[in-house]
Amino acid sequence: MMGTMTIFKKELKGFYLSPSFYIIGFLVAVVLSWSYPIQLNLFSQLLANYMFQQNLPQQQLNIHYALFLRHMSYLNLMLIFVVPALTMRLFAEEKKLRTFDLLLTSPVTSSEIVLGKYFAALAAVGGMVLLALLYPMATRTMTQFNWAPLLIAFFGIFLVGAAYAAMDMFCSSLTENALVAYGTSVAFNLSIWFIGAGAELTDSQAARMVFEHISMNTHLGSWAEGTIRTSALVFLFSVIALFCFLAERVVESSRWR
Amino acid sequence: MIEVRDLTKDYGPRRAINMINFTVNKGEVVGFLGPNGAGKSTTMKIITGFMAPTSGVAKIAGFDVFESPLEVKKRIGYLPETPPVYTDMYVRDYLKYVADLKKVPREKIKTQIDMALEKTNLGSVQKRLIQNLSKGYRQRVGIAQALVSDPEVLVLDEPTVGLDPKQVAEIRDLIKVLRGHHTIILSTHILSEVQATCERVIIIHQGRIVAQDRIENLAVQNQGQSRLNIRLRKDVADLKTLLGGIEGVVSANQGASRHDWEVHIRGTDEVVDAISSRVVKEGLGLLELSPHKVDLEDVFLKLTYGQDQAGVQP
Numbered sequence: 001m002m003g004t005m006t007i008f009k010k011e012l013k014g015f016y017l018s019p020s021f022y023i024i025g026f027l028v029a030v031v032l033s034w035s036y037p038i039q040l041n042l043f044s045q046l047l048a049n050y051m052f053q054q055n056l057p058q059q060q061l062n063i064h065y066a067l068f069l070r071h072m073s074y075l076n077l078m079l080i081f082v083v084p085a086l087t088m089r090l091f092a093e094e095k096k097l098r099t100f101d102l103l104l105t106s107p108v109t110s111s112e113i114v115l116g117k118y119f120a121a122l123a124a125v126g127g128m129v130l131l132a133l134l135y136p137m138a139t140r141t142m143t144q145f146n147w148a149p150l151l152i153a154f155f156g157i158f159l160v161g162a163a164y165a166a167m168d169m170f171c172s173s174l175t176e177n178a179l180v181a182y183g184t185s186v187a188f189n190l191s192i193w194f195i196g197a198g199a200e201l202t203d204s205q206a207a208r209m210v211f212e213h214i215s216m217n218t219h220l221g222s223w224a225e226g227t228i229r230t231s232a233l234v235f236l237f238s239v240i241a242l243f244c245f246l247a248e249r250v251v252e253s254s255r256w257r
Numbered sequence: 258m259i260e261v262r263d264l265t266k267d268y269g270p271r272r273a274i275n276m277i278n279f280t281v282n283k284g285e286v287v288g289f290l291g292p293n294g295a296g297k298s299t300t301m302k303i304i305t306g307f308m309a310p311t312s313g314v315a316k317i318a319g320f321d322v323f324e325s326p327l328e329v330k331k332r333i334g335y336l337p338e339t340p341p342v343y344t345d346m347y348v349r350d351y352l353k354y355v356a357d358l359k360k361v362p363r364e365k366i367k368t369q370i371d372m373a374l375e376k377t378n379l380g381s382v383q384k385r386l387i388q389n390l391s392k393g394y395r396q397r398v399g400i401a402q403a404l405v406s407d408p409e410v411l412v413l414d415e416p417t418v419g420l421d422p423k424q425v426a427e428i429r430d431l432i433k434v435l436r437g438h439h440t441i442i443l444s445t446h447i448l449s450e451v452q453a454t455c456e457r458v459i460i461i462h463q464g465r466i467v468a469q470d471r472i473e474n475l476a477v478q479n480q481g482q483s484r485l486n487i488r489l490r491k492d493v494a495d496l497k498t499l500l501g502g503i504e505g506v507v508s509a510n511q512g513a514s515r516h517d518w519e520v521h522i523r524g525t526d527e528v529v530d531a532i533s534s535r536v537v538k539e540g541l542g543l544l545e546l547s548p549h550k551v552d553l554e555d556v557f558l559k560l561t562y563g564q565d566q567a568g569v570q571p
Binding site: 003105254 | 305306307308309326327328330331333335337338339340341342343344345354355357358359360402
């Protein structure tokens, strides 16, 4: 585990001491600073004259649904493109610079290498999620709401980011070209998001159940109301474990190829 | 210290190295010599545990590279062909990272880094970003990286490639300093480097070891045999028949033209004397006759290039 710690620390510094991390953070902040006040404004207008609107779903009057869920959707949309930008260098760069040779001839196991890098990627994704959490926190100065559903929702979106990070790290381990890693990563991230849409295409009851269980939209909705569904946890942790395992296999394979 | 038995590695259908056997004793400096693509790097990568052999065994300090890779890697410092440096790190931070990776005890890390910096003369650039360093300095950072864990075995893959002559000399001096304390294997295709730094040489060609011996022994392998370069004013179709009858003439090969000849002889000055008088007597117009000692280069060329030629001829 010493090796994991060493690699984690090095990669963490690589993220948090590099300008590109802050440029990415800045761009995320620009988009969210634009979208969040607009949503907030719409929500306040809705509340101001909801008496005149008949048949308005009750949900729409709940700040967690009407505002935070949308905020999280935007954040998720950005994570799809931002997480690959963070993780694309993890292995691709090592291969390109030939520093991979150093790692493979050091007394660390493949799983230590992968875990060290994965935890560092999690810390970077966590930074982005915390950045997005600032907006609801600032809203607290104007209004009252429950903390718990908000925090659970952000924990959920962090888990989604963690699943992206695992897939994207795997993509990075496949190539020595960071751009190729970025492209395949985005494709992976989008596919996991759209796979849930299969629920609307199938007639079979069983298939529909399966798709609903892995649909990100369902999960996001339930997180926003403060429920943690085990099906979501099982699905996301399975994705994380699977792709960490696959990345470990790819690293290990370079030893016997 | 290093023991290699029947090592074989296939890259797909191509066999990179074939049944390699050698041992290196503690404190020895061994040169791994061969033309490009002979299998030097492959052998080194297997010794360092970077990749697994197709068959055969490699042991470092009694540990099998394949069965207990972590123990082996703790004892090895490896400089690959391209120095494995992170361009966005400072030299000192980089060495600290490598020391951590190699599990150097915490209390020893600082002294080890200082030692590596001092030995490679990097003290003045330790606070600079690696990407701003020249190739020679990067190479030295690569060597410092291999030294920082104070390993028992140093594996250096072409340590002086791309350096200027002064830096080459410095690296050679460094290797001489390290001799005795570390067991060193270095690969190269530059002969003078082996002569300057190594005690023993292993010549590898097309994946096989063609010679391994101490340098002195190899250089005198063809003892008693030497080479004469002869330049004549007149055209000669076949010098060998002209020199027929002289005891000790092994062969006569045509050089760049019919005026230049290379004669291999076995024996002492009397043979040279006999050849020169024969050439003069025949009235061929002797312009130049220079004897040549057989050195390591000849041995190397004979073992590698000579084999290729032998392979071509039926």
